[in-house]
Amino acid sequence: MWRRLLLRGTTCLLQVEDPNFLHQRHISSLCLRLVTQRLIHRPPAAPSVLRFPGAGYFLANNETRAYKKDTKSTVELPVCPITVTDIKQYIRSKDIPFHDGYSCLHIPSIFVESSARKDSFSLFIDKTTGQFLCKDTLVEGSWEDLQDCLEVMQKEEQDFLSPHVLLGYPESVEEQEERERELREVQRIWSSSVPLTDVPEDEAQLIKTMFQIPKVSNATLKKFGVRLFKPTKSLVFPWFGGPDSSLKGVKLLSAQNTDTDKVTYNEATVPKCSSYYNLFGLPLVNRMDSELVLTGHELDTLAVSQATGLPSVALPRGVSCLPPILLPYLEQFKRVTLWLGEDIRSWEASKIFSRKLGLRRCSLVRPGEYQPSPVEALAQGKNLSRIIKASIPAAHKSIVSFKQLREDVYGELLNTEQVAGVKWMRFPELNRILKGHRKGELTVFTGPTGSGKTTFISEVALDLCMQGVNTLWGSFEINNVRLAKIMLTQFAMQRLEENLEQYDFWADKFEELPLYFMTFHGQQNIKTVLDTMQHAVYLYDINHVIIDNLQFMMGQENLTVDKFAVQDHIIGAFRKFATNTSCHVTLIIHPRKEEDDRELQTASIFGSAKASQEADNVLILQEKKLVTCPGRRSLQVTKNRFDGDVGIFPLDFIKTSLTFSAPIKGKHKLRKVPIKPDDEEVEGHEVAPKKDDIKKDKAEKSNKTKKTPRPVKSPTTGK
Ligand SMILES: Nc1ncnc2c1ncn2[C@@H]1O[C@H](COP(=O)(O)OP(=O)(O)OP(=O)(O)O)[C@@H](O)[C@H]1O
Structure with a gap:
């Protein structure tokens, strides 16, 4: 039997085998299934989202809330982006008193009985995201969760709700074990x-x-x-x-x-x-x-x-x-x-x-x-x-x-070195020309179709990310799984297909990188993309956004208008974003069609001169079509606003690791630093443990020194 469901404003068709599916527990597991299948973002928390004819509304009173931690490093805009004015209007409409704070609105907690409230305004609503936290009970959730709770309270004529009212993702057995192990470790160290x-x-x-x-x-x-x-x-x-x-x-x-x-x-x-x-x-x-x-x-x-x-x-x-x-x-x-x-x-x-x-x-x-x-x-x-x-x-x-x-x-x-930005570990030549990666700049990157733009920029960004540059990818052309696979291969510097036993080792380390992905694919509207970027900057203090590529934002715009004008508008918007948020934006743009054997120039970038004018840096991946050396690429810097130095250097592609950064014929020999008497490590690169060590590492996995910060996804409670 098919039933139509309205979930967070989206109509879903569900095949229902059990005629009693309206029972609470069925709905809850159904919702969880939908979440795991990514049909909806999260389980609906309350009645207003589940409109079954005659079913009234639904609350999972017996479920405790526990976010599934570190689910994905994906950045998505809230289903309906809100403004502080929307939040205030809604709260006013419910006759709830509020205090207008610095980053949050403060309201009385709805999860504590009014007589037991220690502080009269202990529920905080983030003015930017609508995310809420009750400091008394540590209940937290999204703006939609809060609205749902308030609707229920109104319908039920209650003046507070149980702190366990919101549905959560149940912890997996491994997660539970991991949490308990961590708690024991904390106690052991402390005592x-x-x-x-x-x-x-x-x-x-x-x-x-x-x-x-x-x-x-x-x-x-x-x-x-x-x-x-x-x-x-x-x-x-x-x-x-x-x-x-x-x-x-x-x-x-x-x-x-x-x-x-x-x-x-x-x-x-x-x-x-x-x-x-x-x-x-x-x-x-x-x-x-x-x-x-x-x-x-x-x-x-x-x-x-x-x-x-x-x-x-x-x-x-x-x-x-x-x-x-x-x-x-x-x-x-x-x-x-x-x-x-x-x-x-x-x-x-x-x-x-x-x-x-x-x-x-x-x-x-x-x-x-x-x-x-x-x-x-x-x-x-x-x-x-x-x-x-x-x-x-x-x-x-x-x-x-x-x-x-x-x-x-x-x-x-006084600090010329630091002002020049973060230095690349894998690309000394880029340091020589550009001096470093700086905040608030716009880099335009182009190169012939299929020449390896994504592959190259992926390694360049990974290098920075490994040094703590919080990075957000907007990959519209290839999906995030493929992109992450490229990056992971570059991170491990080897074909993991052939060394699958090392997968967990590298994936664990990769997971610690401050790396996020937008979930867009295909044509996108520029405003949605910019809003998502803004959202990510607020949540994760993003320092570097990579957009691959600009052409995927062109299709949504009104094409009765001049194509170049649309592109100029988009480039202007990214420029403004970079300046306003102090975030570096790397924008990949396709070149216009040139004759095959001609090298690209700044003027080859598709569109008007706006891209190169607005950009602080212009990088071109040159592809020489030589019979003797067919795959040879070079990276040319044709604009560098920081100190004017421009130049070109060759890139040697290593297919197994998808990297461009290997030492070039002994020119950039990397010092080898032994980490164990019988092990060798190339500078700036880790060596995966041998098979036997992997098991040991898994057991000890918890917390050796970690330099790279990680996303924020779980509650302050540390639960
Ligand atoms: N220097 C290189 N030599 C040979 N193959 C390469 C080189 N660089 C990348 N490749 C391979 O070429 C393919 C296309 O690379 P990539 O997607 O990075 O190119 P692109 O320029 O971004 O493509 P598009 O123009 O479609 O956006 C990939 O399979 C990649 O592994």
Whole structure:
């Protein structure tokens, strides 16, 4: 029997074998099946979406909510994008009082009985996404979930709902086991580590010297609950959270002193960094505190707190991202000072994060010689309070004088290397010409049809992503599975088809990359694409978007208008996006038809001159049609706005690994660095373990040092 269903505004036809399918449990499993088959995005949470004739509405009262973690790194726009005005209008229509906060709207929790509500406005709705979080119960969900809940409350004439009302994805057995294993690991580390105050004074001093925190007092370490895990000489930072302030996780920090007197830190978290949402220092914040210093590191928070007495919290993944799910915890502060570190990357991150936090309450500490990171400032005996007082307001006017710019200019002159951007590990020649990959730029990339544009740009982007550049792919031509397969092959630098036993090893490492995909395929509307990009920038602090390729946005536009004008409009929109969001956009554009044996030039890019005018960089994949060397490609940089250097270098394609970056005839020999006495590792590239090691690695999988941050998908609870 066929039944028509309306799910989140989409009509679905369902074949139903069981005539009693209207029973709650059937609907719930049916919805889950639909989700697994990706027919709908997630199970509908409540009645307004399930309109069975005569069925009334449906709530899964007995189901507990548990998001399926890390499902996919795909970015999709919410079914119906909303604005803050929509949210406000809806809330008003339900007669719910609200408080207009910085990043969120605050309403009374609907998951707590009114008599038991501790805080009258403890449910936070993200103004940008509509995502909500109830701080009292830690129930969270989408804007649609919240609307559904409110509809039910109204229909039922209830003044609160059970926190278990929302349907969730049940955890798989493996997920459950993994979670339990992680919890045991957290407990094991925590109980076998000791407070630094219990360590003999000379040993404690030695540890502090090792971590270069000689001036951080025992009292401060004790106050923040920092411990020492003796087996690895690591500092342990606890994550206490949830309504019961229980131990949710730990971060282990080890220090390594280098020849240059500088210390390098290695971090490991349990649970793994993709589910680690600790705002370290939060339990010490008072409900009435209205000022906060936000740092990029736990040690910095210790330094700020000790030197200034101000409340301070550290971001769980440093400057790489500020997950929106943490924003509700920062709503109470009228003034937030962002002091994220001592380099340009921290400075750029502080500007981006302050947009999420609300510019008007944020001020930024500009890194510089006299303003190093907080922990260094403390070690150097600087006055941290004065540095914080001298921080500059994040809100800026659109017209500025040189007086306001002079510090920026000075900073750029002082840090020329950092200003030049992230260097490629696999493409030294690109570094030589372009100097690096910079935020806010537009790169236009072209090359003959089928010459390997996607393959090449995939490796170029992967290289950056492996260094922590949060990357979003918009691949309209080839689907995400194929693209991910290319990238994974390039990542592993080998044909995985022939080494399937290594698949899990590489896939596990690949999964840790801050890499996301838009789910579009085929022709797309430019506005939808830009909205999705904007959404991803907000959620995942994307730094690099790759669009493959522009021609897939042309078809949707009104083609009675001049084709070139449409293309110019699209390029202009991407240019604006790059500038406004400080995100680098790489745009692949097909060339116009040239004669086969002619090399492409900037002017060969399809369309008018707008593409090359707007672009900061123009890259061309040249294909020489030589009989002697048919597959030979070169990469030509014909425009480089940063410093004007242009040039060309040859690319040798290795079919097994789909890479272009191998050493060229001994010219760019990579140093071999042994990692084990009997193993060799090419610089910047990992070696997969032998078959036997794979099993071991799986068992120990949890959390060895992870440098690359990962997406934000699971709740703050760390559940
Ligand atoms: N230098 C090369 N030599 C030989 N084959 C290559 C080279 N680079 C890529 N290929 C292969 O050519 C095929 C097409 O590559 P790719 O899709 O990257 O090209 P493209 O320029 O993006 O194509 P299109 O013009 O259709 O967008 C792939 O199978 C790829 O593995």
